[in-house]
Structures are given as C-alpha cells and as structure tokens.
Amino acid sequence: MEEIKIIDPCSDPRWDKFAERHPFGWLVHLSGWEKVIEQTFPHIKGHHLALIDTETNEIKAGLPIYEIRSWLTGKRLVSIPFATISDILTSNVQQSSLLINEAIRLLKQLKYSHIEIKTLGSSSLVHHEQLRENHDYKHHYLDLAEGKEAIWKHLNYKSIRYEINKANKNKIKLKVAETENDLRTFYVLYAMTRKRLGLPSQPYLFFKALYSAFTQSNNINILLALFEDKAIAGHFLFKYNGRVSAEATGINDDFRKISPNHFLFWEGIKLACTEGYKIYDFGRTSIY
Numbered sequence: 001m002e003e004i005k006i007i008d009p010c011s012d013p014r015w016d017k018f019a020e021r022h023p024f025g026w027l028v029h030l031s032g033w034e035k036v037i038e039q040t041f042p043h044i045k046g047h048h049l050a051l052i053d054t055e056t057n058e059i060k061a062g063l064p065i066y067e068i069r070s071w072l073t074g075k076r077l078v079s080i081p082f083a084t085i086s087d088i089l090t091s092n093v094q095q096s097s098l099l100i101n102e103a104i105r106l107l108k109q110l111k112y113s114h115i116e117i118k119t120l121g122s123s124s125l126v127h128h129e130q131l132r133e134n135h136d137y138k139h140h141y142l143d144l145a146e147g148k149e150a151i152w153k154h155l156n157y158k159s160i161r162y163e164i165n166k167a168n169k170n171k172i173k174l175k176v177a178e179t180e181n182d183l184r185t186f187y188v189l190y191a192m193t194r195k196r197l198g199l200p201s202q203p204y205l206f207f208k209a210l211y212s213a214f215t216q217s218n219n220i221n222i223l224l225a226l227f228e229d230k231a232i233a234g235h236f237l238f239k240y241n242g243r244v245s246a247e248a249t250g251i252n253d254d255f256r257k258i259s260p261n262h263f264l265f266w267e268g269i270k271l272a273c274t275e276g277y278k279i280y281d282f283g284r285t286s287i288y
Contacts, residue, residue: 104130177223219239220237234251
C-alpha cells in the first residue's frame with residue numbers, strides 16, 4: 001500500500017536521502033533549496049509531496065511544489081522555481097499521475113490560477129490529461145565520457161579552440177571563489193550582464209544563501225577569470241549527481257574580445273572531468 005503525504009524535508013531526513021539516490025535527483029530537490037527559496041523570497045512557500053510505502057515507511061516517489069503569490073504574475077504552483085533543471089522524482093507513469101493529481105488537488109484547494117511542472121529526464125514518465133505540454137525550450141549539454149583530451153580534439157577550432165587559445169595567450173588566469181568577497185565580485189559581473197541584456201537580476205541575497213548552503217558540500221563553485229589580477233568574467237556552477245551546470249554567468253563587456261567566457265567554460269569542463277562528473281550542462285534556451 002502507498003499513500004501521499006506532504007512532508008517537511010528540512011526535518012524529515014528521508015527526503016534528502018531519497019533525492020540523493022534517485023537518478024533524476026538534482027540540487028534543487030534537496031531541503032537546502034527550500035531553505036534558500038523561503039529565506040530569500042517571502043512570497044514563495046514549498047510543499048514536498050511524497051509517495052510513501054506504508055509497510056516500509058520509505059519514500060517511493062516525490063514532487064516538490066511551491067506556492068508563488070505574486071502581485072505581478074499571479075498565484076500559481078511551480079515545480080521548481082528558479083530551477084533550470086527539474087524533474088518529478090518518479091519511476092513510472094502511475095507514480096507521476098498520483099503525485100500530479102495531489103498537486104492539482106492542492107491547486108484547487110488554494111484557488112490558484114495554474115500549475116507548472118518542469119521535466120527533463122522524467123518527461124516520458126509524465127502524462128496527465130489535465131496538463132498541457134510546452135516544448136518551447138531546448139536543453140544544451142556536453143557528454144564528458146570521453147575525457148577532456150578527446151573533448152578538446154572534437155571542439156571546433158575556429159569558433160571554440162581558437163577563442164580558448166586567445167584567452168590563454170592573453171594570460172587570463174582562473175580563480176575559484178573562496179570568500180564572500182569573491183561572491184560579490186561575481187555578482188557585480190552577473191548584474192552588469194543582466195542589465196546589458198535588459199533582463200532582471202536575481203537578488204544578491206539569493207546567491208549568498210545558495211553559496212552558504214552548498215559550498216561546504218562542494219555542490220557549488222564560482223569560477224572567476226582574472227586579467228591582470230582583475231576579475232573580468234565569472235561562472236556560478238551547480239555540481240550534483242554526475243552533472244555540472246553553469247547556472248549563471250557574467251562578463252565585463254570591455255574584455256569580451258579576449259574570450260574570458262570561452263576560457264571559463266573550458267575550465268569548468270576540465271574541472272568536471274577531473275572530479276568525475278558525466279555531464280556538463282550549458283542550460284536551456286528558447287527555440288524561438
């Protein structure tokens with residue numbers, strides 16, 4: 001027998017252990033993510049739906065779902081806010097349907113407008129008559145199985161290797177962030193880039209909370225590109241369950257011609273290979 005319960009992942013150790021074992025588990029599924037979100041955004045509240053085996057008391061499947069109460073975008077449920085990678089932690093269509101039905105029941109109870117469930121690896125296991133599919137995004141990643149030497153040989157010379165070599169000739173150096181001052185340096189570059197693109201920035205407190213929650217466990221790295229001892233670009237990396245993901249980037253546009261972004265992507269890929277990760281994730285883009 002199985003039943004669905006809403007559990008508190010911050011006080012129930014079963015949740016993080018389950019997420020860590022699940023093949024679709026990602027950093028955003030962990031209890032630390034809920035702490036960061038609720039600490040940074042008072043208008044967001046998390047609920048973790050767990051399908052529990054009543055005989056063994058083990059979690060068999062799970063769906064983190066968050067209330068978002070916004071005067072701008074309305075009241076809705078999202079799994080999972082601010083996550084570029086997100087999946088239902090499920091093993092089959094039946095489990096997915098049970099969890100989605102419970103999420104829809106919560107939606108009706110709260111009288112919110114709609115529910116959004118993001119999927120990547122679990123897409124083939126999520127089918128529900130009340131959900132409309134949206135395929136407006138493409139996901140970009142690199143398989144690291146061949147190792148960094150083989151990956152380097154396969155990179156296009158003119159558009160990629162040439163740019164990385166240019167950065168090296170200009171003596172760009174790598175710095176892995178170690179202090180909050182390094183975090184602030186990254187954030188200035190990130191905010192500068194978002195402003196140039198006409199996009200809003202996430203608040204500094206969000207990045208600070210993430211850094212505090214996950215750097216000690218080595219699930220987050222910040223890579224900075226230094227030119228003449230000045231940081232000119234930065235990448236904010238998530239590392240978890242065989243995958244490294246470039247979650248946020250920033251660059252001083254005055255130095256774009258010496259290719260610090262290419263340099264940091266390659267340094268991130270080399271780091272991921274050295275540490276035994278299987279995928280380097282570049283994120284998602286709109287198909288339009």
